Amino acid sequence: MTTIIDVAKKAQVSKSTVSRVISGNGYVSQESRKKVLEAMEALSYSPNLIARNLQSGETKTIGFLAHGFIDPLGVFLESFISIAKKYNYYVTLYFTDGDRKKEIDALNQMKYKQLDGVFIFTRANKWEFIEPYSLFGPIATWHRIDSERIYSSYVDHYSGYLRSLKYLYQRGYRSIGHVLGNSENLNTKARLKAIDDFHKEKDIPIKNEWIFHDKTRIDNGRTIAQLWHEMTNKTDAIAFYTDSVAAGFISELQTLGYSIPKDVAVIGFDNSEISRLMHITTVDYSIKRQAENSFIYIHNQLNAEKIPEQEMSVSLVERKTVPIRIQRKEQ
Incomplete structure (x- = not known):
């Protein structure tokens, strides 16, 4: 397992410099900060969230990012907030309007310890720009992605x-x-x-x-x-x-x-x-359980727990907009 010492060696800086970059407290030159972030990225280093929380305190708040209101958002957000409340977490909703900078500003809230984790409902930036922020807290989404650093609660x-x-x-x-x-x-x-x-x-x-x-x-x-x-x-x-x-x-x-x-x-x-x-x-396709599983992932990462995820399924709901065409022709 990669440690803060490994990052310091890779970046050729002191352990305390790496610690200041991770915590956001104390002065670090731009050159040193860049070296540390590049080393963290190269080593796929994720800070020990439990140790970080003991040192700086948790916000008990999860950021929920979306471009704006679309129909599935209401159901998803309601389920996400409901399970977050069960585990004593708050949810802060960020409407980015599809603006890349607004999205990055929201992700930076983890870096500055204003948020413990983030869920992305709709994204503005490409995943390769979002992934590095998992260094500062767990990130989940319902989008289907192949990433070792961002959790996806997608259904097939x-x-x-x-x-x-x-x-x-x-x-x-x-x-x-x-x-x-x-x-x-x-x-x-x-x-x-x-x-x-x-x-x-x-x-x-x-x-x-x-x-x-x-x-x-x-x-x-x-x-x-x-x-x-x-x-x-x-x-x-x-x-x-x-x-x-x-x-x-x-x-x-x-x-x-x-x-x-x-x-x-x-x-x-x-x-x-x-x-x-x-x-x-x-x-x-189990929107409510997608929301629940996304929060469970974030909670487990923050608290070193193993709460099991909910099983998801896909089912067809018959209503009135698809009648039997053969019957309609015969009438």
């Missing part, structure tokens, strides 16, 4: 999305559109693989005009509705990566005079409150 979106497509197929739909998230996200890549495997299995050609990518969520359901409206060969069903965008799509199509699901079937992803209010068929 491949199986969930493939289940959506097979469900649509079983109910008689053959021309299926896809609304996906940011193409750089691993969850989006998992969905793309599900699309490819599904079309190969069913021997259905993939049409590029049936695949839409959404990076912002804001009003994009309405934009996609306009694009669908203008299509010459419209799809008879569309699968969405999140309920909020599906809801915007339905609302705009109704404004344009369409009837849902008569003109197009819709399936969402989240099982959020808006899907219940609008009776959207959707996929439930």
Whole structure:
């Protein structure tokens, strides 16, 4: 196990200098600070959180970072706060508006001992810029990432999305559109693989005009509705990566005079409150347990405990936006 002495040797500075960099107390020249941080990064050194807390005291506060309000945030945040309260932790919500500097400022709160750990709901910076901050406290996210330094409470979106497509197929739909998230996200890549495997299995050609990518969520359901409206060969069903965008799509199509699901079937992803209010068929992938497991990880890291994580599952929730197409044709 790498120690503070190893870091001091690597950086060619004293042990006390390394200690001052980690604690943020006392003067350290910019040159020495840079050497220490580079050495910590090279050695993948993580400070002993228990010792640090005994020395400087805990804030008992976890930072929760998000761009702004999106539909799943309410459910996730409520669950996160609830379990944090159970273990006597506070949660501070930071809305970054997607601003990279605001996000870094929030992450720096761990470095300055204003926060014990951080959960990232939606990020602005690339993961390689975020990872070094795990030196100052545990970081968790619900995004799917491959990192030894950031915990991910993700659920396999491949199986969930493939289940959506097979469900649509079983109910008689053959021309299926896809609304996906940011193409750089691993969850989006998992969905793309599900699309490819599904079309190969069913021997259905993939049409590029049936695949839409959404990076912002804001009003994009309405934009996609306009694009669908203008299509010459419209799809008879569309699968969405999140309920909020599906809801915007339905609302705009109704404004344009369409009837849902008569003109197009819709399936969402989240099982959020808006899907219940609008009776959207959707996929439930344990948002509440993702929130609980994220906090459990942070708590265990801070307190050297081994509270077990909750088991997560994926299930399809049938509502009104995906009727059986064969029955509808026969009427």
